[in-house]
Amino acid sequence: MLYGLVLDSARDGIIFQYGSNVWKRVIHELKLPSDTFDLFTHYNDQLLLNISECLVDILREGTRDTYLHFFGQDFFRYFAKLDYDKVFRVAGRTLRDFLFVIDQLHDSNRFTFPHMRHPLFHVTEEDHTGVTLEYKSIRRGFTHYAMGSLTGIAKRFFHEDGMRLYIRDDLSTNEYTHVVLWLQFDNRSHQPENLISSRSLPDVTCATFFKISPFSILMDSCFIIRYLGDNIKKVFPTDTILMGRPLNEVFRLIRPNIHVEWDKILSYGRHIVFLMDNRLPLRVGSTGKIRLKGQMKYIQNKNMLWFLCHPVLGSADDMISAGLHLTDLSLFDNTSELLVTNMRRSKEVEEAFERQKVCLSQLEQAKSELSKYHRQNQNILSTIMPKHISLMIQSGIPVCSLCESYPLVTIMFTYIMDLKMSTAYLKPIEILEVLNTIINIVDSITDRFDVLKVKTKMDASYMFVAGLHDRSNVILDSLEMSRNLFLLTSDDDANEKNPSGFNPTEIIAYLSLEILHASKHLINPMTRKPFGIKIGFHVGPAIGGVVGDPKQQYCLFGDAVTIAREMMNTGEIDRIHMSHAAYQQLVANRRFVIDHRGETHFKGRNGSETYWLTSVNHSFFTTSINRTKNLSRCPFSGQLL
Structure with a gap:
């Protein structure tokens, strides 16, 4: 599991490098429950890999490892924002020094991130041209994240812009990752060890040695315990034999996750923090537990290892579990002071933690409500303008730049006859009921089609447009707008209401037939007959854009709008009238029955051939009813036509 700190740094890096629109796409594609991550909450390791793969699909460049490397490198910029970078600035004087203390830095965060399962970084070789660094982790697939982190550290804190990083060997298995890296940089600060031939101090007796270090273990090359510090002896029962026993019978090595072998311990012991706990029961009982943390020191003249350690204690409960007292601890560090302070403040911390849990719960509820209202806002906007336009407005793109030129759209006008005259004789409540019925019926039909209802007037006339969602031929106002449009939309949007892939004119044709069929249920209260x-x-070119401030409205302009309105005006009641351009879009696929009307004259224009749309062609999209009759149904709604 990953702490949310890592994931939130990735979120911040995406917004910093690629913009908030890309992060919104990631949230949408991965269906993330929130747009941020709680720093101290655990998340699945796979989530970071999924985010990287999602970026490959959205940005159409790079690989998963490319973005993992970027996340690792950018992590320290994010860390600096939280004011956590100071610990890295004091970790080492040079990059070489820092590489030797990475494991200690991870270990120092155990109070802030108590469940962190950090990787192991281990320097095995070095010379003046660089170091060989082994990377081990229980996580699979995070090698390039680690490499990016090393690159980021080198550049940000040690100004090693020329450092090169190579994978020398990959020893990974199905259980863990083990990669040998070569870091090439100016490592002239490295100095080979010099052996001192003459002794300047007298020998130290064994009694003095362990009096100074009461928490220490001395073992030979076979890992047989030869001596224990007095304070370690105290925690075990007096009748438990400890001397002369193998180390792994008395203690269990927790970290590093390696087999207890002499050469490995010598290699890791220089700069890796070792952590062990007891296998044998303690004096306090079988539930007692003591953890010892420290460093392995090689005593060359005795060919022995000295585990110089101290107990890991975070609270009074840890002391009770280990069977220790304050007098057993060193007087020269702050362990005793920290424990006493923790005892005094534990209740305050618990109360603060409970308050934090309540606040987090309220925050999640507020986020959920905000998300609900945000979706409602999106739904409202998508009913009055194209979805991609509404998303661009919400992302902060200036309204004045939202202008698109459509080479080919299909525009339809409808008009309810006699409604205006009938309302003169109806009561206000009756007028509202009639209008409400008409609008509800038409809207319920329109919602099933990939069209936009551009205008609705109180005389129940409508303007519909199809083809605005097909942006393959859209001419955008600027390259920046084109980039934002690509990031905010996906191919799924176009197929959501048009799974069969009909062209815009076919969609309008199906819509017009269904509206005509539904109009039989629009009853005139005066005549008791259908309106x-x-x-x-x-079909023709048009220009679309958002006008008005602050009351924004999506409008469509062009000659095609005027001609579509004339098609309605010169048509006949309860018939569907279309232009020759629309006829050309329908005739090829033969999905509809079309009658030739003849030449029709418009105001201020020459005559033009027009047509009547009669019905759906029975040889297409038919459904057998009672095995005796074939009836045409709309492929969008299933309604009989």
């Missing part, structure tokens, strides 16, 4: 309806549509 008549006139429908007309045309």
Whole structure:
């Protein structure tokens, strides 16, 4: 599991490098429950890998490892924002020094991140041109994240812009990652060890040696315990034999995760923090537990290892579990002071933690409500303008730049006959009921089609447009707008309401037939008969954009709008009238029955051939009913046509 700190640094890096629109796409594609991560909450390791793969799909460049490397390198910029970078600035005077203390830095964070399962970085060789560094982790797939982290550290804190990083060997298995890295940089600060031939101090007796270090273990090359510090002896029962026993019978090595072998311990012992706990029961009982943390020191003239350690204690409960007292601890460090302070403040911390849990719960509830209202806002906007336009407005793109030129769209006008005259004789409540019925019926039909209802007037006339969602031929106002449009939309949007892939004119044709069919249920309260309806549509170029501030409205302009309106005006009641351009878009696939009307004259224009859309072609999209009759159904709604 990963702490949210790592994931939130990736989120911040995406926004910093690629913009907030890309992060919104990631949230949408991965269906993330929130747009941020809690720093101290555990998340699945796979989530960071999924985010990297999602970026490959969105940005159409690089690989998963490319973005993992970027996340690792950018982590320290994010760390600096949280004011955590000071610990790295004092960790080592040079990059070489820092590489030797990475494991200690990870270990020092055990109070802040108590469940952190950090990787192991171990320098095995070095010369004046660089170092060989082994990287081990229980996580699979994070090698390039670690490499990016090393690159980021070198550049940000040690100004090693010329450092080169290579994978020398990959010893990974199905259980863990083990990679040998070569870091090439100016390592002239490295000085080979010099052996001192003459002794300047007298020998130290064994009694003095262990009096100074009461928490220490001395073992030979076979890892047989030869001596124990007095304070370690105290925690075990007096009748438990400890001397002369193998180390792994008395203690269990927790970290590093290696087999207890002489050569490995000598190699790791120079700069890796070792952590062990007891296998044998303690004096306090079988539930007692003591953890010892420290460094392995090689005593060359005796060919022995000295584990110089101290107990890991975070609270009074840890002391009770280990069977230790304050008098057993060193007077020269702050362990005793920390324990006493923790005892005094533990209740305050618990109360603060409970308050934090309540606040986090309220925060999650507020985020959930905000997300719900945000979705409602998106739904409202998508009913009055194209979805991609509404997303761009919400992302902060200036309204004045939202202008698109459509080479080919299909525009349809409908008009409810006699409604205006009938309202003169109806009561206000009756007028509202009639309008509400008409609008609800038309909207319920429109919602199933990939069209935009551009205008609705109180005389129940409508303007519909299809083809705005097909942006393959859209001419955008600027390259920046083109980039934002690509990032905010996906191919799934276009297929959501048009799974069969009909062209925009076919969509309008199906919509017009269904509206005509539904108009039979729009009853005139005065005559008790259905209202008549006139429908007309045309295909042509148009320009779309958002106008108005602060009341924004999406409008469509162009000659095609005027011709589509004339198609409706010159049509007949309860018939669907279309232009020759629309006819050309429908005739190829033969999905509809079309009658030739003849030449029609418009105001201020020459005559033009027009047509009647009669019905769906029975040889297409038919459904057998009672095995005796074939009836045409709309492929969008299933309604009989």
